[in-house]
Amino acid sequence: xxxxxxxxxIQVSTGExxxxxxxxxxxxxxxxxxxxxxxxxxxxxxxxSNDLMRHSGILLWPKTFTLAAYEKVVSNPMxxxxxxxxxxxxxxxxxxxxxxxxxxAYFLSRKRVLxxxxxTVLIIFTMFFSGGxxxxxxxxxxxxxxxxxxxxxxxxxxxxxxxxxxxxxxxSIPESxxxxxxxDGASHTHCLFNIVLPxxxxxxxxxxxxxxxxxxxxxxxxxxxxxxxxxxxxxVILREILLSNDVSSMTEGTAVEDMESVAMSIxxxxxxxxxxxxxxxxxxxxxxxTKGTLVGAVKE
Numbered sequence: 001x002x003x004x005x006x007x008x009x010i011q012v013s014t015g016e017x018x019x020x021x022x023x024x025x026x027x028x029x030x031x032x033x034x035x036x037x038x039x040x041x042x043x044x045x046x047x048x049s050n051d052l053m054r055h056s057g058i059l060l061w062p063k064t065f066t067l068a069a070y071e072k073v074v075s076n077p078m079x080x081x082x083x084x085x086x087x088x089x090x091x092x093x094x095x096x097x098x099x100x101x102x103x104x105a106y107f108l109s110r111k112r113v114l115x116x117x118x119x120t121v122l123i124i125f126t127m128f129f130s131g132g133x134x135x136x137x138x139x140x141x142x143x144x145x146x147x148x149x150x151x152x153x154x155x156x157x158x159x160x161x162x163x164x165x166x167x168x169x170x171x172s173i174p175e176s177x178x179x180x181x182x183x184d185g186a187s188h189t190h191c192l193f194n195i196v197l198p199x200x201x202x203x204x205x206x207x208x209x210x211x212x213x214x215x216x217x218x219x220x221x222x223x224x225x226x227x228x229x230x231x232x233x234x235x236v237i238l239r240e241i242l243l244s245n246d247v248s249s250m251t252e253g254t255a256v257e258d259m260e261s262v263a264m265s266i267x268x269x270x271x272x273x274x275x276x277x278x279x280x281x282x283x284x285x286x287x288x289x290t291k292g293t294l295v296g297a298v299k300e
Contacts, residue, residue, distance in 0.1 A: 045268035069269035082234035093153045097211040100157045109170035127160045146225040169203040209285040
């Protein structure tokens with residue numbers, strides 16, 4: 001009798017079942033709305049250009065599967081140079097980002113540091129107010145950082161928001177570890193690299209993801225300070241192709257009447273080539289996203 005009563009007490013009502021069905025349906029619709037544009041670009045990149053031009057409406061499968069667009073993209077020397085430039089900025093930039101942000105976060109997270117609070121306030125102040133775009137550009141010019149890839153690395157070594165998140169994470173490490181290390185004669189450098197960083201692998205992974213995605217997607221300052229096309233990162237080249245319709249370097253030998261249709265297919269293939277690397281890396285670091293966000297919200 002007791003078992004029957006328990007079963008009856010946990011029975012789901014008809015209204016709850018209908019609500020669940022509606023919620024699942026809405027979630028599936030939202031998922032489709034979010035995923036379909038990516039799927040459309042992927043499918044269109046593998047479609048024959050002429051068939052793609054004639055097609056209208058929803059596209060779920062490639063129209064006459066072909067790799068012609070990817071062959072054009074891969075054969076374009078600017079894509080290869082853009083990848084190399086982006087990888088250079090990404091590897092050197094993220095490395096310096098992590099080192100400099102870790103040093104700054106360690107300094108701000110330690111107790112009994114002289115002028116710590118005023119310095120923290122001044123740093124956070126830069127999140128809300130800045131000198132502006134023109135003064136920033138003039139600073140780059142006076143430091144001879146325009147026209148070079150280093151101008152996309154050195155001025156962006158520390159992001160204030162990321163610094164605050166990492167500082168909060170470092171501050172959560174027990175103070176007793178540092179006291180014991182200092183008694184044994186450890187310096188602050190030793191504490192940072194042998195105590196703090198090994199205990200902060202999750203937040204470092206979050207910082208790598210934040211900084212890496214930011215560098216991979218950035219194009220504005222690259223287009224503003226670089227003058228030579230062979231120094232353009234991949235996103236500037238992608239923007240050039242999408243907004244300026246400049247695919248002339250990939251459509252050589254193509255008939256004039258087929259130029260527009262080929263250009264459309266090439267644009268989709270270029271988007272996929274520029275997006276696939278970050279999509280492959282993201283799932284491995286995505287699990288740290290929530291933890292990194294929560295760490296930045298923890299109040300001491």
